[in-house]
Amino acid sequence: EDQVTQSPEALRLQEGESSSLNCSYTVSGLRGLFWYRQDPGKGPEFLFTLYSAGEEKEKERLKATLTKKESFLHITAPKPEDSATYLCAATSYTGANSKLTFGKGITLSVRP
């Protein structure tokens, strides 16, 4: 069974204090690794898709990286508006239709 584990569950940072969020995955043939941002009471907002180990993608203060077992979301010099829950999800080649397996999310709080 596919599994996605995110750590830590919650992270509190000071504005400007860079850090990384971890996503470990166990899937039968990774088809894609996805990162989403979710604000309270809203639907997840798509950030990145990574397909193969070694791939990196950047958007503003965020950079996502992928290895064969993990993905990291690096946040450089975060601002209070980066506070949100960050979700990681993986899809595999098993089955006729790709099914996203989500982690429980990491709640990030950035203090001014």
Added chain:
Amino acid sequence: SQTIHQWPATLVQPVGSPLSLECTVEGTSNPNLYWYRQAAGRGLQLLFYSVGIGQISSEVPQNLSASRPQDRQFILSSKKLLLSDSGFYLCAWSVGTAGTQYFGPGTRLLVL
């Protein structure tokens, strides 16, 4: 550009009452459609997905059902709600089975 709508945004229903949540997508044709439930402290749980009109696959046995009467319309229903049906319901769409899933704003359901 593509847009996904969900309504209602919030719903309070008594136990045993029926349920109908609606999701519509604009700006794309023949999308894959998904219903998820998000409970506090737990990851997103896939409930149903559809690859075309009238084609529904169920992931979790429960008292909920889904229908796709039109290409870009996805409906989540129940004949009799349970307390355990409370949660945040999210609709998503993708192009193809491996495409990135994009989420709607969600419906908060409280069953009393």
